[in-house]
Amino acid sequence: MKLINAQVKDYKCIDDSNVVELGQVTCMVGKNESGKTTFLQALTKLNPLEGSNEFGELDYPRKRLREYRAKRDEEEKVLAVSATFELTAQELEKLEQAFGQGILTSRVFKVSKYYEDTKQYFNLPLNEKAALTHLLNPLKPTDAFKGKFAKAETVAALCKQLEDTAEPTEEEKQILAKLKEKFPESVVKSVIGKITIPKFFYFDDYSIMAGTVGVNHLMNKGVEQYTDGEKTFMAFLKCAGTQMKDFQNPNNYEKLKAELEAAGNAITDDIFEYWQQNKNLSVEIDISDAYGSDGLPGDSGKALRVRIKNLKHGVTVPFDDRSKGFVWFFSFMVYFTQLKQKAGEVILLLDEPGLNLHARAQEDFLRLIEERLSEKYQVIYSTHSPFMIPTQHFDWVRTVEDVDAKGTKISSDALKNNRDTVFPIQGALGYDLAQTLFIGKDNLLVEGPSDLIYLQAMSIVAEDKNHAPLDPRWVAVPVGGADKLSTFITLLGANKLNIAVLRDFANNEKQRVDALVKSGFLKNEKLVLLSEFNGGKDADIEDLFGEDFYVKLVNQAYEGVLKKPIKVGELPAGNRIVKRMEQHINEHELLGAGRRFNHYKPAVFLQRELATLAKDIPDVAVEAFAAVFERLNGFISGKKSQSSTARASETA
Numbered sequence: 001m002k003l004i005n006a007q008v009k010d011y012k013c014i015d016d017s018n019v020v021e022l023g024q025v026t027c028m029v030g031k032n033e034s035g036k037t038t039f040l041q042a043l044t045k046l047n048p049l050e051g052s053n054e055f056g057e058l059d060y061p062r063k064r065l066r067e068y069r070a071k072r073d074e075e076e077k078v079l080a081v082s083a084t085f086e087l088t089a090q091e092l093e094k095l096e097q098a099f100g101q102g103i104l105t106s107r108v109f110k111v112s113k114y115y116e117d118t119k120q121y122f123n124l125p126l127n128e129k130a131a132l133t134h135l136l137n138p139l140k141p142t143d144a145f146k147g148k149f150a151k152a153e154t155v156a157a158l159c160k161q162l163e164d165t166a167e168p169t170e171e172e173k174q175i176l177a178k179l180k181e182k183f184p185e186s187v188v189k190s191v192i193g194k195i196t197i198p199k200f201f202y203f204d205d206y207s208i209m210a211g212t213v214g215v216n217h218l219m220n221k222g223v224e225q226y227t228d229g230e231k232t233f234m235a236f237l238k239c240a241g242t243q244m245k246d247f248q249n250p251n252n253y254e255k256l257k258a259e260l261e262a263a264g265n266a267i268t269d270d271i272f273e274y275w276q277q278n279k280n281l282s283v284e285i286d287i288s289d290a291y292g293s294d295g296l297p298g299d300s301g302k303a304l305r306v307r308i309k310n311l312k313h314g315v316t317v318p319f320d321d322r323s324k325g326f327v328w329f330f331s332f333m334v335y336f337t338q339l340k341q342k343a344g345e346v347i348l349l350l351d352e353p354g355l356n357l358h359a360r361a362q363e364d365f366l367r368l369i370e371e372r373l374s375e376k377y378q379v380i381y382s383t384h385s386p387f388m389i390p391t392q393h394f395d396w397v398r399t400v401e402d403v404d405a406k407g408t409k410i411s412s413d414a415l416k417n418n419r420d421t422v423f424p425i426q427g428a429l430g431y432d433l434a435q436t437l438f439i440g441k442d443n444l445l446v447e448g449p450s451d452l453i454y455l456q457a458m459s460i461v462a463e464d465k466n467h468a469p470l471d472p473r474w475v476a477v478p479v480g481g482a483d484k485l486s487t488f489i490t491l492l493g494a495n496k497l498n499i500a501v502l503r504d505f506a507n508n509e510k511q512r513v514d515a516l517v518k519s520g521f522l523k524n525e526k527l528v529l530l531s532e533f534n535g536g537k538d539a540d541i542e543d544l545f546g547e548d549f550y551v552k553l554v555n556q557a558y559e560g561v562l563k564k565p566i567k568v569g570e571l572p573a574g575n576r577i578v579k580r581m582e583q584h585i586n587e588h589e590l591l592g593a594g595r596r597f598n599h600y601k602p603a604v605f606l607q608r609e610l611a612t613l614a615k616d617i618p619d620v621a622v623e624a625f626a627a628v629f630e631r632l633n634g635f636i637s638g639k640k641s642q643s644s645t646a647r648a649s650e651t652a
Contacts, residue, residue, distance in 0.1 A: 001092060001198060003347055004108065006083040008042040010115075011059055015407035022400060025374050028382040028389060028410065030400030035408025036382035039400065040202060040349045042081045043380070046113050047120065049199040049346060050231075055080040055115045061407070068115070082112040085197055087243070094196055100134025102127050103191065111197055122192045128154040128634040131187045135178060145171055155179055155187050170250070198345035200376075205355065209233050209306070209331040211319030213248045215302035232331050233304075235338035239263045253287060260285035271333050274368045277361050280312040281326065283319075324356035330366070338372075348373060350381035354388065362387040427619075442498045442636055444474040445488055450603035451504065451541050452476045457607050458625040461614050467626035471633045474500070484508055488498050499637050500526040502628070526635050526647050533624045537575040542599070544624040549617060550577050556613075557605035564591050 002024075008017040013035050020026075020039075028036050045053050059080070060068040071078055078642060087095075087107040095103055103126070110123040132155050137182045152158035162168060162176040183190050210229035218230060226234065228277040235245065238261035246252050264283035272279050283306065290296050290303035306319035308326070319327060331351070339346060354365045366388055373379050382400070383389065390396050403409050446452055459469040479488045487503065530539040537543075542550050547568050562585075571580045578599045584590070606613055 001088060001196075001345060002086045003198065004045055004084045004086050006046075006081065008039055008081050008347070009079050011042045011055065011080050012038045012061065013402060013408050014038055014042070015061060017410045020410045021412055022378070022380060023396060024378055025369060025390070025393070025396050026378075026380045027388070027396045027397055028380065028398050029384065029389060029399050030382070031384060031402075032400045034400045035410075036400045037204075037294040038352050038408065039248065039410065040351050040380065040382060041082070044200045044202040045350055046081050046083055046111065046621070047197055047199055048483070054118050055112070057116070058237060060115065067076055068350050072116070078115040079237075080113050080115055082110055084108060084110050084618055087195075089197075095191065098194055099187070099191055100130040102130040103134070108534060109195075111219045122188070122195070124188060124191060125516075126191065128156075128187050131183075131191075132158060135182055136175070139175060139178065140170060141175065143226055155183050162283055166450055187580070196344065198347045200349055201339060201346050202349045203332060203335060203353070204228075204351035204352065205328065207232050207331060207335065208327055209319070209334055211306050211321075211327075212296070213304050214301065215244055215304065216298040217296055219244045219248075232335055236263065236267075238338050239334060245288060247304065254256075256287065257285070260287075260304075267330065267333050267337055270337065271329060274364045274372075275329055275361065276364050277325070277358060278310075280310055282309045282311060283307075283330065284309055290515060299592065325354070325358060325361055328354065329361070340376075342602065347378045347380065351377065352383060355385070359385075359387040364506075366390060375405070381565045403455065442471075442475065443500075444476045444632065445479050445485065445499065445501045446476055446541075447504055448480060448600075449479045450600045451502070452478055453603040453607050454541050455625075457610050458617075458622070460610065461617060462622055462626045462629060464614070465619075465622050467630055468633060470629045471636050473636055474632065498635065500528060500632055502528050502530065502541075502632070505532045526632075528628070528631055530628075531625055540576050540578045542578050542602075543576060545577075545621045547571075547577060549582075549621060552616070553602045553606060553613070554581060554611075557602040559589065561591055562587075563592070566590070 005019050005021050007019045014338050017039055030036050092107050105125040105127050113123045149158055149161055152161050162172055207228045209232035212232050240259045242259050246256055264285055268283050286305045288303055307316040308319055308322040309316040338523045362385055369379055398410050398412050400410050402452045455470055463469040479485055529540055534543050551566055551568050571584050573594050574580045582597045
């Protein structure tokens with residue numbers, strides 16, 4: 001089962017979070033006090049793995065507490081959180097086996113929780129007629145029965161009619177008994193009873209494992225009285241397969257010591273797959289009498305002590321005195337290891353994970369989320385650290401902002417938020433891109449390296465034919481597709497650089513670009529669409545060459561490799577020559593089985609053979625490129641452009 005989205009209403013600082021779309025991994029980014037923790041805590045209460053599941057009066061926004069009390073006095077239910085889930089095909093199949101084919105009209109359903117009510121309320125797309133048919137068919141009702149109760153299309157309606165029948169036949173009695181046996185309360189409650197939604201597991205800094213615990217102290221406390229740190233320690237004992245009562249018997253020392261060391265070593269080995277900061281560490285667990293200096297309350301009897309040994313320096317220190325980053329990492333791995341032993345589905349809610357970790361260690365933890373956690377669990381985590389933002393998975397990111405008079409709002413569109421909110425995202429993108437990207441004052445964003453090559457080549461051809469070349473002050477930056485465009489615009493625009501965008505996108509990508517313009521990040525930038533120079537049709541840069549020349553270019557670039565030369569008339573219909581060429585070559589396996597068309601190769605061939613091929617480029621193509629250059633050059637003011645020779649050298 002998968003959590004698709006969630007919405008929190010009227011909880012602490014949240015009036016209405018909006019419906020928040022959630023994926024396998026969701027990263028919630030926002031300032032301190034923006035409402036990230038509040039959202040996670042509210043979601044936890046929907047179906048907690050442990051802890052309270054009730055929304056109380058004091059959870060309601062204080063500024064409107066009187067409003068809540070008035071609603072409660074009128075017995076009006078007040079919604080706190082709702083979530084939409086999707087059943088897997090296997091889960092739906094099990095329901096259909098129990099209640100009939102088509103019992104649900106959709107695999108998607110909603111679960112809600114209300115204030116001062118521990119119940120979960122399901123909104124199922126139920127088809128009761130399917131349940132009725134499923135139950136009746138094996139009983140083979142007579143035609144007389146069918147005719148008498150033909151109007152009853154639900155289980156409840158049929159039960160009511162049967163109960164109201166003055167002198168029921170044996171068949172009617174039998175069917176009524178079967179209905180009540182199968183559905184003692186109602187169809188919907190019976191179906192809900194077969195659905196188990198995932199539990200929510202919330203983990204934050206307060207869950208860091210206690211370094212020293214007293215055996216008697218913990219045994220005398222109820223589980224509900226444990227602190228979060230003590231709960232983590234108990235999780236560690238479960239990993240070791242031991243219980244607190246085992247430590248009261250002094251004869252168990254060697255056995256318990258071995259079990260604790262085995263658990264500590266196993267978790268430490270697990271950690272070092274992702275902990276790259278210092279691998280010269282090991283975890284030791286000791287059992288001794290409790291001392292007054294331990295600060296343990298009352299008669300604690302024996303004390304369990306966790307110590308961290310630095311193998312490099314040969315010393316041990318108490319767990320509580322060790323680096324907060326390592327202590328947090330170890331505590332999380334303890335809980336995660338024990339969590340894997342629990343039955344049922346779990347969704348992980350991590351509040352500011354790795355806050356005390358070094359930047360590199362945060363990257364390691366992000367890798368742990370992607371490689372290990374997300375394989376089995378959905379993960380929702382909050383952060384304001386640039387190093388916990390997945391720049392390679394920008395679709396994971398949701399921004400959290402406390403909006404004046406509206407409370408906390410959560411959005412999947414980072415560009416709609418204020419600059420303080422998106423600052424960590426900009427920091428992450430800047431760190432990621434600065435390692436490979438060289439930018440200048442004037443930056444021309446293009447889709448890929450082949451666009452860059454064509455611009456370079458045609459700038460030389462245009463100048464040779466008495467047209468103005470592309471101004472050499474443009475630094476062409478390949479961004480890698482429309483989905484990366486907003487990333488580059490956000491980063492470069494924040495530095496107040498001169499930016500122009502040359503896009504070769506299709507109509508189905510237009511919505512992304514429109515959203516980018518509406519966001520305001522393109523307010524002072526320029527967007528040039530290649531379709532403007534291709535008669536308004538969807539266009540890649542290759543379309544400016546015309547069909548005949550581009551087909552000739554591909555034939556020459558793949559000469560000796562193609563099974564047969566390509567002809568224009570053989571290409572499938574459409575506007576974009578590259579897509580048509582790719583479809584034709586791949587469908588007919590013209591490059592051989594398993595080899596696919598690479599549109600970068602013709603660009604490189606043109607660049608290498610430009611002196612020979614320039615004369616074959618149609619004048620209309622040269623004029624189209626010249627028009628593009630003229631448009632782009634208009635965005636640069638200042639001294640005259642240099643020659644194409646200097647430009648080519650500088651760009652290269």
